[in-house]
Structures are given as structure tokens and as C-alpha cells.
Amino acid sequence: MxxxxxxxxxxxxxxxxxxxxxxxxxxxxxxxxxxxxxxxxxxxxxxxxxxxxxxxxxxxxxxxxxxxxxxxxxxxxxxxxxxxxxxxxxxxxxxxxxxxxxxxxxxxxxxxxxxxxxxxxxxxxxxxxxxxxxxxxxxxxxxxxxxxxxxxxxxxxxxxxxxxxxxxxxxxxxxxxxxxxxxxxxxxxxxxxAGEPLQGAKGGSSAPSDAGERRAIAAELLRASGPATTWIIGPGTTAAALADALGVAGTLRGVDVRHPSGAVELDVDEERLLAVVSAAADPRLVLGVVGGQGFLLGRGNHELSPRVLSALGADRVSIVATSSKVATLVPPVLYIDADDGLGGEPAGSRHPLLGYRRVRTGARQTTVLNVVDAAA
The missing domain is CATH 3.40.50.10330 (Probable inorganic polyphosphate/atp-NAD kinase; domain 1)
Structure with missing residues (x-):
């Protein structure tokens, strides 16, 4: 039948x-x-x-x-x-x-x-x-x-x-x-x-070491920055540790901006992010990973579109995740679920973050994970 x-x-x-x-x-x-x-x-x-x-x-x-x-x-x-x-x-x-x-x-x-x-x-x-x-x-x-x-x-x-x-x-x-x-x-x-797994349910970080690792990650990021750095802080608790270190009461679910002057913009949309990135002398994005799912982009952070990422440049993106969050990823890869046409990029364009990327997991601790297209 x-x-x-x-x-x-x-x-x-x-x-x-x-x-x-x-x-x-x-x-x-x-x-x-x-x-x-x-x-x-x-x-x-x-x-x-x-x-x-x-x-x-x-x-x-x-x-x-x-x-x-x-x-x-x-x-x-x-x-x-x-x-x-x-x-x-x-x-x-x-x-x-x-x-x-x-x-x-x-x-x-x-x-x-x-x-x-x-x-x-x-x-x-x-x-x-x-x-x-x-x-x-x-x-x-x-x-x-x-x-x-x-x-x-x-x-x-x-x-x-x-x-x-x-x-x-x-x-x-x-x-x-x-x-x-x-x-x-x-x-x-x-x-x-079937043979191809579905995404997992979103999970948080609950290991005792997570809070300390998040603070250590934020401290490392600040040490590598300068007075001209414009911080773009993505959603999630790991990225939020940087906001805390900067004295910013972030939105947690949104994308926030902290300018070199100390001025803060909360819950910024894609158009404004593109303008900020284009005008900043040293823009840097801190991008967390969705726990239990492994998504880097496409789950709750659509403001960080491919055109924003292209304008920013992959070398100005810091991917952050605690070691316990990385350990739960099965398989150990990160996913991007981009919208049709990569968000306005030409047909056939490759997302700027695809490929092997370094992930900061703690004080002077990093790992390398493959960022793949979820459609593949």
C-alpha cells in the first residue's frame, strides 16, 4: 500500500x-x-x-x-x-x-x-x-x-x-x-x-569545571584583544562570560555589541551588525556552540548571516565551547544550517566558516573541529 x-x-x-x-x-x-x-x-x-x-x-x-x-x-x-x-x-x-x-x-x-x-x-x-x-x-x-x-x-x-x-x-x-x-x-x-541521526535536544553545560573554563576563555580573549576591538558577542553562556568580563549585561539569547568606547548595543539585528562590522577597525565575533546539537550557526543566531560573516572574515571569529560541551558532541563536528542561497550570497557560495576551525575550550586550551554544512 x-x-x-x-x-x-x-x-x-x-x-x-x-x-x-x-x-x-x-x-x-x-x-x-x-x-x-x-x-x-x-x-x-x-x-x-x-x-x-x-x-x-x-x-x-x-x-x-x-x-x-x-x-x-x-x-x-x-x-x-x-x-x-x-x-x-x-x-x-x-x-x-x-x-x-x-x-x-x-x-x-x-x-x-x-x-x-x-x-x-x-x-x-x-x-x-x-x-x-x-x-x-x-x-x-x-x-x-x-x-x-x-x-x-x-x-x-x-x-x-x-x-x-x-x-x-x-x-x-x-x-x-x-x-x-x-x-x-x-x-x-x-x-x-533512520541511519542518518536527527539533531539532539539542546543541552546546557553542567560540569563543575564549566564556569571556570568560561571565565578562562573570556580572559584569554581579552588578553588577545586591543583598545580598538569591537566585540560582537553571540548567544549562549560561554560567549556571555566575555560580556560579564567586559561589564556588559548581555541578552544571552541575542547578539550584542560592545564598542571600544564602552558603548553597548543589545540584541542587534543583521543590518546593524553589517554596518558595525564594516565600520569597525578591529571587529571580533565570539561564537558559541549549541550544547547537545553541535550547531554553530542556524539555531537562534540568524542575525549572524553569511554576508555578515563574509564582511567580518573567518580569522576574526573566535569559536568557544567548554571541554565538557565538546565531549558531548556525537559525532565531534560542528554544523551550519544556512538559509537558502547562503543568506543573500551568490548561488554556490561556500560559507566562510566551513572547514576545520580552532575551538577555544579553556585557558591556553584549544581543539580543532570540522565545521560542516548540515545539508550535506
């Missing part, structure tokens, strides 16, 4: 990542059309399905209606059957996502492919529980949950294995941000699995 795969997307997922917005849960109604037009979630869904199709994937696609899936599939040329679900008359909300997911289950799908972020995964878990295996196409801003593939292409390869009967599923945690911004387990879904 031909497998029936439900397709559902959050049409505004990922909007505002480069604008220093940390998700779309509280997106103003007058920005909805802009978010849909940006189309990040739909493009990444199509990339996953194109990979699946290129690998000979055979299944019946059963799509949620309109902006929730059918529009994207039709514009990409996929033969999708649209379920009869009441169309929203205005901007879609989580209620529409919940209703569409439940209707897809009632229609008898065998699996669900969805495109969005942690908020979308949370909604789907509420709607369907453990009814069918799911594959998450990473399209949001954070994506801390275990249900996401490492890239749209990885999701497409996993879907090909699933529809060919060569995959299994297991219960996986759905994480979303708590009030303080830290991820916590919200629910669970049945995540499809």
Missing part, C-alpha cells in the same frame, strides 16, 4: 530571525503578510520534498489547506491532495495549526512532515500526541527539540527512508522556551529515525 504522508507548515516560522526577533509567537497582526511573503518555512519545506523526490520517494502527500501547506506544494509543482478543512479568513493562528493536524490524523495519514520551529512542534504534539511518526523540517528560529532533522535536505532523506519502509520511530522530546528563555521539555512526539 502507498504510504500517505501529511504535510503541514507554519507559514510564518523563522520570520524575523535576522531582525533579532526570537520567534513569531507574539508577531503583530500587521506583520503577518510580511512574514508569509518572506517564505522561509515554505522554501525549506519544498527543499525537503525536492530531496525526497530526487531519491525516488513514493507516497501520497496529504496537505493541510492554503497557507498551511497546499499553496507551497502547488507552487512547487507537487501533486498534493488538499483536505477539506475550513479555511481561515485572515492570518492563521495556532488554532488553525491544531485543527489542520487533527484533521490530517482523522484522514488516516501514516506519517506527518511539518515545517516550523519549536512552537509548531509544541502545537502538533498537543494536537496529535503519539498518533503517527513525524519529521520536523527545521524552519524556525531556535529549534531545540529532538524531532527536527539537521537541515531540510536531511529531512527529505529521512522521508525517503520512511516511505521506502526503511525507518523506525521512537519517542522524542519537544522543547520550547520557558519564561526565562531557557528550553524545557513541553511534550513528546514519535520522531521518525
Amino acid at each position: 502507498t504510504m500517505r504522508v501529511g504535510v503541514l507548515l507554519n507559514p510564518i516560522a523563522g520570520f524575523g530571525g535576522t531582525l533579532a526577533m526570537h520567534g513569531t509567537d507574539l508577531l503583530a497582526a500587521d506583520r503577518f503578510a510580511d512574514a508569509v511573503a518572506a517564505g522561509r518555512s515554505s522554501r525549506r519545506l519544498v527543499r525537503a520534498l525536492e530531496t525526497w523526490q530526487a531519491r525516488g520517494g513514493a507516497a501520497r502527500l496529504v496537505s493541510a489547506p492554503g497557507l498551511l501547506g497546499a499553496d507551497a506544494l502547488r507552487s512547487a509543482g507537487f501533486d498534493a491532495r488538499v483536505d477539506v478543512v475550513e479555511e481561515a479568513t485572515g492570518p492563521t493562528t495556532r488554532r488553525d495549526t491544531l485543527a489542520a493536524a487533527r484533521r490530517l490524523i482523522a484522514d488516516g495519514i501514516d506519517a506527518l512532515l511539518f515545517s516550523g520551529g519549536d512552537g509548531t512542534a509544541t502545537d502538533i504534539a498537543e494536537a496529535i500526541g503519539l498518533a503517527v511518526p513525524v519529521i520536523g523540517v527545521p524552519s524556525g528560529v531556535k529549534m531545540h527539540s529532538q524531532v527536527f532533522s539537521r537541515s531540510p535536505e536531511a529531512a527529505g532523506r529521512l522521508l525517503a527512508e520512511l516511505t521506502a519502509g526503511r525507518a523506525w520511530d521512537e519517542t522524542a522530546d519537544v522543547l520550547d522556551a520557558a519564561a526565562d528563555g531557557s528550553p524545557g521539555v513541553i511534550a513528546a512526539l514519535r520522531a521518525a529515525r
